[in-house]
Amino acid sequence: MTDPRRYFDDIQVGEEYESPGRTVTEADIVLFAGLSGDYNVLHTDAEFMKQSIFGERIAHGLLGLSIQAGLFTRATQAYATLAFVGLRWKFKGPIKIGDTIRLRAKVAAKKETSKPDRGLVTLERTVVNQRGEVVQEGETDLIVERRRGSP
Amino acid sequence: MSLAAPRFYFEDVVLHGVLETPAITLTEAHVGLYGGLTGDAAREHGLVPDLLPLCLTTGLGWRVPQPPLAVLAFMGFEWVVDLPLRVGDTIHSRSKTTIKRSMRDGGVIVEERQVINQRGEVVQHGKFTFLVAKRPA
Numbered sequence: 001m002t003d004p005r006r007y008f009d010d011i012q013v014g015e016e017y018e019s020p021g022r023t024v025t026e027a028d029i030v031l032f033a034g035l036s037g038d039y040n041v042l043h044t045d046a047e048f049m050k051q052s053i054f055g056e057r058i059a060h061g062l063l064g065l066s067i068q069a070g071l072f073t074r075a076t077q078a079y080a081t082l083a084f085v086g087l088r089w090k091f092k093g094p095i096k097i098g099d100t101i102r103l104r105a106k107v108a109a110k111k112e113t114s115k116p117d118r119g120l121v122t123l124e125r126t127v128v129n130q131r132g133e134v135v136q137e138g139e140t141d142l143i144v145e146r147r148r149g150s151p
Numbered sequence: 152m153s154l155a156a157p158r159f160y161f162e163d164v165v166l167h168g169v170l171e172t173p174a175i176t177l178t179e180a181h182v183g184l185y186g187g188l189t190g191d192a193a194r195e196h197g198l199v200p201d202l203l204p205l206c207l208t209t210g211l212g213w214r215v216p217q218p219p220l221a222v223l224a225f226m227g228f229e230w231v232v233d234l235p236l237r238v239g240d241t242i243h244s245r246s247k248t249t250i251k252r253s254m255r256d257g258g259v260i261v262e263e264r265q266v267i268n269q270r271g272e273v274v275q276h277g278k279f280t281f282l283v284a285k286r287p288a
Contacts, residue, residue, distance in 0.1 A: 060206075
């Protein structure tokens with residue numbers, strides 16, 4: 001069977017991907033609070049949040065970030081990723097219960113590294129809701145393997 | 152008698168004060184739950200998905216002897232993964248507020264955070280920017 005993963009050599013600057021949508025539910029937020037231990041009232045106290053500028057509970061920013069990481073795997077064929085090295089991220093707006101988010105990603109840059117068997121791929125990522133509003137955006141850096149024998 | 156839950160406001164944040172959290176051991180259960188919830192998986196069996204330790208440090212921040220920060224909004228962050236983590240590793244976090252900027256409604260704080268493993272190595276680190284409420288008058 002051939003390796004279905006995409007290598008540094010295969011990935012082109014300017015490529016764009018769009019994921020399927022995912023509806024963020026109350027259950028997602030409750031599970032994430034339980035898993036992470038982050039019980040901030042923003043995510044867990046419906047009565048308190050009625051009085052806030054959001055009017056209701058909102059998803060943890062890091063839940064949205066983690067969901068987009070999951071959506072990335074459904075947006076394109078897997079990369080031959082060796083390591084995730086970092087990100088720069090902005091939270092632009094709330095994700096509320098019942099919102100449906102999707103990921104739009106674009107290959108912004110490819111760079112050689114000191115090691116000849118790998119390269120750095122920078123992706124621009126935008127998380128949009130059902131109204132097309134950007135709720136999160138940023139850049140992620142991945143180290144991706146080169147095809148064996150490629151120059 | 153009822154007492155409002157204490158919160159840590161902008162005025163309470165000490166510039167350059169270091170906060171060290173208790174530790175947590177990364178387990179298969181964390182990886183499985185996180186994977187099922189988010190769809191984000193580790194690159195290989197036994198490794199921990201890179202964003203999971205970051206998510207856990209937020210919860211560790213609730214286990215220090217200080218009331219929770221009155222966050223109005225998590226504005227953004229930069230993050231660097233220095234070393235991979237495996238199931239069985241034990242992490243804690245160390246953080247420090249490096250910038251405090253007062254605004255009309257609340258204030259912006261920048262917090263530098265390190266995730267440290269059981270050998271004392273920094274495995275992930277970065278900077279968070281929060282909008283924090285001021286103490287109600």
